[in-house]
Structure formats: structure tokens, C-alpha cells
Amino acid sequence: MRAIMGLDPVGAITRSVEAFLVALLMVFAVACEQAKLPNLLLISLDTVRADHCSAYGYGRSTTPVLEALSAEGIVCDAAYSVSPITAPSHATLFTGLMPQTHGLRVNGERLSDFGLTLAERLTAAGYQTAGVAGSFVLNRTFGLDRGFEFWDDYFPAEGSKHPSSEWMGHEVPAGFDRRADQTTEIAADFLRDSRDPDRPFFLFVHYFEPHGPYVPPDRWRKDFPCDQGSSELESMVSAYDAGLAFTDDEVGRLLKVLDEMGSTEDTIVIVTADHGEGLMTHGAMAHGQHLYDEAVRIPLMFRWPNRLAEGRKLAPAVSLADLAPTILELLGINEGAQEMDGRSFAPWLLSPSVEGVTFPVFMFRGKVRRAVVEKRWIEGERFGVLDGQWKFLTSESEEDELFDLEADPKERMNLASSYPQEVERLELLLNPWVRMKSPTDGSGITLSLEERQILEALGYGF
Numbered sequence: 001m002r003a004i005m006g007l008d009p010v011g012a013i014t015r016s017v018e019a020f021l022v023a024l025l026m027v028f029a030v031a032c033e034q035a036k037l038p039n040l041l042l043i044s045l046d047t048v049r050a051d052h053c054s055a056y057g058y059g060r061s062t063t064p065v066l067e068a069l070s071a072e073g074i075v076c077d078a079a080y081s082v083s084p085i086t087a088p089s090h091a092t093l094f095t096g097l098m099p100q101t102h103g104l105r106v107n108g109e110r111l112s113d114f115g116l117t118l119a120e121r122l123t124a125a126g127y128q129t130a131g132v133a134g135s136f137v138l139n140r141t142f143g144l145d146r147g148f149e150f151w152d153d154y155f156p157a158e159g160s161k162h163p164s165s166e167w168m169g170h171e172v173p174a175g176f177d178r179r180a181d182q183t184t185e186i187a188a189d190f191l192r193d194s195r196d197p198d199r200p201f202f203l204f205v206h207y208f209e210p211h212g213p214y215v216p217p218d219r220w221r222k223d224f225p226c227d228q229g230s231s232e233l234e235s236m237v238s239a240y241d242a243g244l245a246f247t248d249d250e251v252g253r254l255l256k257v258l259d260e261m262g263s264t265e266d267t268i269v270i271v272t273a274d275h276g277e278g279l280m281t282h283g284a285m286a287h288g289q290h291l292y293d294e295a296v297r298i299p300l301m302f303r304w305p306n307r308l309a310e311g312r313k314l315a316p317a318v319s320l321a322d323l324a325p326t327i328l329e330l331l332g333i334n335e336g337a338q339e340m341d342g343r344s345f346a347p348w349l350l351s352p353s354v355e356g357v358t359f360p361v362f363m364f365r366g367k368v369r370r371a372v373v374e375k376r377w378i379e380g381e382r383f384g385v386l387d388g389q390w391k392f393l394t395s396e397s398e399e400d401e402l403f404d405l406e407a408d409p410k411e412r413m414n415l416a417s418s419y420p421q422e423v424e425r426l427e428l429l430l431n432p433w434v435r436m437k438s439p440t441d442g443s444g445i446t447l448s449l450e451e452r453q454i455l456e457a458l459g460y461g462f
């Protein structure tokens with residue numbers, strides 16, 4: 001064979017093969033890089049109402065760490081829990097299912113086997129999964145550890161705020177809960193000592209502060225003093241705020257450990273809460289009785305360096321039920337989200353803007369015993385829906401309430417009798433959830449065709 005233009009054909013072919021292999025390796029390396037899943041740090045703050053966070057405009061500096069985190073990521077301005085109590089909310093956080101579907105409607109019940117949990121789905125996707133519970137409410141007895149390889153739910157008596165040895169008919173082996181600094185230590189130990197270098201991690205951390213009783217360390221009380229002559233309520237609100245500031249500081253300590261491990265860049269950090277706290281806004285000091293905003297409007301923020309915008313606010317209302325499907329979509333895991341009640345809002349996080357989008361957000365209060373709050377009886381279950389500016393609350397035993405959150409954000413003017421058509425429209429949206437029985441009830445789900453079509457059109461699958 002004659003060499004063309006003086007080139008050695010064998011050498012040219014060898015070089016071509018080499019170039020091809022190098023290009024192939026580069027493509028492979030890029031593909032591997034693209035396929036590399038980020039770590040996920042999901043932090044749940046117990047009993048944190050959004051309007052007491054300085055990251056949401058509160059006058060006191062309760063959450064400087066969350067302020068800094070929100071400047072580095074995206075804050076959901078109107079995030080709502082599905083329930084005003086701990087276990088049902090966390091069950092929703094872990095499954096993307098409403099309490100009516102996952103079956104854990106009140107504290108002390110067990111998560112049903114219905115559906116797969118986020119931890120199970122992430123384990124299947126190759127994640128190392130670990131959870132640090134902050135109180136006995138999330139004990140494995142109640143099934144909330146499902147899918148986690150590691151679940152720390154032992155609470156030493158020292159540091160526990162609740163000395164009880166029994167809760168909801170279950171024996172509490174030692175303490176009931178742990179302080180925020182103890183929670184940080186366990187989560188930090190996992191990050192430093194127990195990580196599998198060959199797998200991304202999903203670490204869930206539950207801070208039980210600032211749940212009552214409000215007994216923050218003295219150091220934090222000093223920053224939120226009560227003036228001479230403060231009312232008992234003002235003193236309690238200060239103590240609540242101090243507990244929130246203490247927790248915020250502990251979140252900062254955990255994020256610092258993440259940074260020291262060199263993992264900030266490849267970790268999605270999500271901070272949220274399970275519900276808020278009454279603080280007598282509508283006659284209740286704690287939580288569990290109401291579905292007003294102080295009980296269900298929660299902080300929610302995302303940080304994912306180089307992938308999500310910095311310092312952005314997301315205006316449309318989103319639900320805690322939306323979080324699991326959103327996480328799956330952010331991670332590029334296509335299986336599972338369609339089986340959840342919540343809808344993914346990952347496209348809103350990844351897009352530079354969201355224009356004029358609103359979807360209804362549903363909420364549910366499990367059965368409560370008959371009680372008088374603000375001179376009114378409350379009893380049984382209660383259902384709520386937020387759609388645009390309108391929020392509607394209904395149940396068999398209490399009066400219907402309709403609020404215009406734009407004109408009346410403190411929910412003081414019940415407009416139900418003034419806007420019957422709006423009430424009728426929102427009732428229609430709520431009906432399927434009101435009538436839905438938990439799969440564990442054995443009575444199944446009985447929805448009319450019209451109800452199914454409405455919910456399916458809204459993206460709520462069954």
C-alpha cells in the first residue's frame with residue numbers, strides 16, 4: 001500500500017484509534033459525572049411556624065443561619081404542612097402521601113405499608129440512608145424508620161424535656177426526646193465516621209426543638225429577654241423564639257460539618273418543619289387543634305450549589321406532600337412520583353421564574369377530643385384547602401370558615417356566609433379527601449367519577 005501524502009497509514013490508524021478511545025473515555029467520564037447523584041440532607045425542625053423565622057421577615061433575629069441558607073438558595077414563601085401534628089406530617093414528608101392515604105392520621109398510629117417511602121426509593125437508587133429522630137414520636141415503633149439503613153431513636157434521659165415513661169400507650173425506654181445540640185452530634189458523627197465513600201447519602205435530621213415545653217439553654221434566653229412587666233404570654237413567646245434561635249444555631253453547626261467534609265457543593269440541603277405553633281394566635285398555645293396559618297404554614301428552603309438559583313423566592317403555595325416527588329425529580333429518579341398524592345414542583349425550582357401559577361394545597365387535622373378554644377367547640381377531624389387567596393376549613397362538628405388570605409392574612413374575618421359560591425367550589429375540591437378512607441381502614445377509597453376527574457386534572461393521582 002502506498003503512503004498517501006507521506007503519512008504512515010498504520011501510524012495514522014493507531015493515532016485515530018487512540019483519539020477515538022480518548023474521546024470515548026471523555027464521553028464516559030462526562031456521563032459518569034452527570035449520573036453522579038448528589039447527597040441529600042433533609043432537616044425537619046419540629047414546631048416552627050414560618051412567621052417566627054427571621055428568614056421569613058420576623059422582627060427578632062431567630063434564624064440567622066436560615067437567612068444565610070436562603071440567600072444561597074430558594075425559599076418557598078408559602079409552604080404548608082398537611083397536618084398540625086408531628087407523626088402524620090413526617091409520614092407525609094417520607095411518602096408524598098396525604099394522611100388519608102398513608103394511614104397515619106394522628107400521633108401514636110403506625111405508618112401503613114401502603115406505597116414506598118422516600119428512603120426506600122433512594123436506597124434502590126443507590127443511596128446510603130440514615131435518619132436521626134429528635135423525639136419518641138418518630139420512634140421505629142410507628143414505622144417511620146421504614147427504608148432507612150440507620151435510624152437513631154434512642155434518647156438518653158439526660159437532656160430530655162419529657163420525663164414520661166409512657167406515651168400514647170407505648171413504653172418510652174429512657175428519655176422522650178433530645179436537645180438540639182445532642183441531635184447535631186449524632187448527625188455529625190454519621191457525616192464524619194459512618195459515610196460510605198462509594199455511595200451518595202440521604203441523611204434525615206429531626207430537631208425536636210423548639211417544641212414545648214419551651215426550655216432553651218440560658219445562653220439563648222439572654223438573647224430573647226422578657227422585660228419587667230412582660231405578660232406570661234410574652235415570656236412564653238420569648239422562650240419559644242429562644243428555642244428556635246438555639247435550633248437555628250445547631251443547624252448552622254451541622255452545615256459547618258458538611259462544609260468541613262468538603263460536601264457542600266455536592267449536597268442538596270432542604271430545611272423545613274412539620275407544623276407550626278399556636279402561641280395564642282387563635283386561642284391555642286401549642287398545636288394540633290387548628291389549621292390556621294400559625295399551625296400549618298412552615299419554612300421550606302433548598303440549597304444546591306451551582307444547580308439552583310441563589311436568593312430566590314418561590315411565591316406559589318406548595319405542600320409538604322409535594323416534597324418527596326420534588327426530591328425524586330431533582331435527583332432524576334423517574335420512578336415513584338406519579339404514585340404519590342403530592343406533585344413535584346422541581347420545574348419551578350429549576351426554572352428562572354414561575355408566573356401566575358397556583359394549585360390547591362390540602363390540609364387535615366386528625367381526630368381531636370372535644371375541647372373549647374376561643375369560646376368555640378372543636379372536635380373530631382377537620383379539613384382544609386388553600387386555593388389562591390382563599391382558604392376554606394370544614395368539618396362535621398365545627399362551623400365552616402372561609403378566609404381571604406390576601407386581605408386578611410391573620411384569618412380573623414370568616415367570609416363563609418358572604419361567598420357561598422366560593423365555599424361550594426372549595427367544598428367540591430375537598431370532598432374526595434373528606435370522604436377518603438385510609439387503606440388501613442379496610443373500607444377502601446370511594447370517589448365519584450367527577451371527583452376523580454377533578455383531582456386527576458389537578459395532578460393528584462390515585
Ligand SMILES: [Zn+2]
Pocket residue numbers: 046047085086087211274275
Ligand atoms: Zn411536631
